[in-house]
Amino acid sequence: MFSDLAEQLRKREQQGLLRQRQILESPQANHISVEGCHYLAFCSNDYLGLANHPQLIEAACAGARQLGVGAGASHLINGHSVVHHDLERALAAFSDFPRALLFSTGYMANIGVVTALAGRGDIIFADRLNHASLNDAALLSRAKFIRYPHLNLEVLEKRLASATARRKLVISDAVFSMEGDVAPIPQLIELCERYGAWLLIDDAHGFGVLGRQGRGSLFLSNDGKHHSPVVIYMATLGKAAGVFGAFVAAQPEVIETLIQSARSYIYTTATPPLLSQALLTSLQLIENDEWRRELLAQHIAQLKQNLQSLPWKLLPSDTPIQPLLIGESIEAARISQRLRERGILVPAIRPPTVPQGTARLRISLSAAHQPQDIARLTDALYELAA
Numbered sequence: 351m352f353s354d355l356a357e358q359l360r361k362r363e364q365q366g367l368l369r370q371r372q373i374l375e376s377p378q379a380n381h382i383s384v385e386g387c388h389y390l391a392f393c394s395n396d397y398l399g400l401a402n403h404p405q406l407i408e409a410a411c412a413g414a415r416q417l418g419v420g421a422g423a424s425h426l427i428n429g430h431s432v433v434h435h436d437l438e439r440a441l442a443a444f445s446d447f448p449r450a451l452l453f454s455t456g457y458m459a460n461i462g463v464v465t466a467l468a469g470r471g472d473i474i475f476a477d478r479l480n481h482a483s484l485n486d487a488a489l490l491s492r493a494k495f496i497r498y499p500h501l502n503l504e505v506l507e508k509r510l511a512s513a514t515a516r517r518k519l520v521i522s523d524a525v526f527s528m529e530g531d532v533a534p535i536p537q538l539i540e541l542c543e544r545y546g547a548w549l550l551i552d553d554a555h556g557f558g559v560l561g562r563q564g565r566g567s568l569f570l571s572n573d574g575k576h577h578s579p580v581v582i583y584m585a586t587l588g589k590a591a592g593v594f595g596a597f598v599a600a601q602p603e604v605i606e607t608l609i610q611s612a613r614s615y616i617y618t619t620a621t622p623p624l625l626s627q628a629l630l631t632s633l634q635l636i637e638n639d640e641w642r643r644e645l646l647a648q649h650i651a652q653l654k655q656n657l658q659s660l661p662w663k664l665l666p667s668d669t670p671i672q673p674l675l676i677g678e679s680i681e682a683a684r685i686s687q688r689l690r691e692r693g694i695l696v697p698a699i700r701p702p703t704v705p706q707g708t709a710r711l712r713i714s715l716s717a718a719h720q721p722q723d724i725a726r727l728t729d730a731l732y733e734l735a736a
């Protein structure tokens with residue numbers, strides 16, 4: 351039994367695929383301490399720099415003093431605290447849906463929504479580059495699972511037109527996590543309405559960052575929100591919101607169905623109420639501090655401008671996820687290592703996470719970065735390319 355596992359691990363190592371955790375010794379920030387060394391980091395999803403914000407820390411401490419540390423029970427038994435409830439109301443209002451439901455993580459939210467809404471005899475249509483949690487959810491649901499080429503709505507439409515299932519569910523990342531590009535949400539909504547399908551939008555990387563006041567990818571249009579009752583909106587609270595958790599917002603019938611039958615909602619302990627307390631504060635900062643998004647936009651523009659003459663090209667992205675396409679896995683790993691030796695952390699993303707031959711450096715920017723941080727990364731990349 352053990353030698354079988356050891357053999358598999360050895361193979362993984364030989365292929366350069368053995369993954370290792372690095373021990374972070376500081377809070378998440380633009381400057382971090384890892385295993386005794388200081389680094390300038392471009393790896394986190396803390397896009398607004400809220401993960402270590404004093405007001406959030408204070409709210410979490412106040413929450414702990416008032417309501418304790420652990421929820422002690424699931425939501426349906428008696429773990430549903432008044433602050434969970436307040437946060438759900440605030441999130442529904444902020445994302446402009448009638449109701450919202452908190453989940454422990456985005457992974458669990460996706461599993462819960464997809465398995466509650468689709469089952470044997472139903473069909474799920476999914477963008478090929480969707481997040482792993484959406485793929486796992488589709489497989490777990492036992493519905494027929496059809497993946498369409500990235501952003502290819504022509505193929506999606508053909509498949510929708512020929513589908514005869516009772517229930518159809520289209521699922522897509524709003525901002526693709528390894529590309530940084532954005533799904534054509536208005537066109538997806540239009541297709542789903544035309545063919546009677548639900549649309550699950552995973553806005554893990556858009557919530558807090560995109561749209562008016564950071565309300566997310568559904569608010570990217572100038573004239574308000576992309577509205578439709580077929581949309582089921584999922585966003586995470588451990589990325590731009592800086593804390594932990596996720597929520598789903600949708601029509602009341604959908605939310606009530608999730609409460610009754612989403613297994614990853616029902617059969618798990620509610621998150622510590624102190625996290626909801628911190629998130630209520632986070633939501634206020636997201637809504638009011640426009641300057642964080644303005645700063646982030648400046649960093650994105652500066653990076654794109656600076657890297658124009660590099661031999662490696664940035665993928666087309668206007669979001670804080672700025673992937674630098676390298677190609678070969680070994681080369682991407684080498685550049686990431688050379689940057690590390692210069693005190694800069696940028697992760698190399700390799701197959702199977704991304705398609706063969708498209709290994710990349712995934713640069714993620716944060717409002718917590720300074721212009722000189724971007725300049726330092728730029729200089730290092732030009733040195734390595736020379």
Ligand SMILES: *Cc1c(COP(=O)(O)O)cnc(C)c1O
Nearest residue numbers: 455456457481483527554586595
């Ligand atoms: C991070 C992420 C998730 C998972 O969210 P967690 O709260 O970290 O579990 C889901 N979908 C996408 C697109 C993500 O990037």
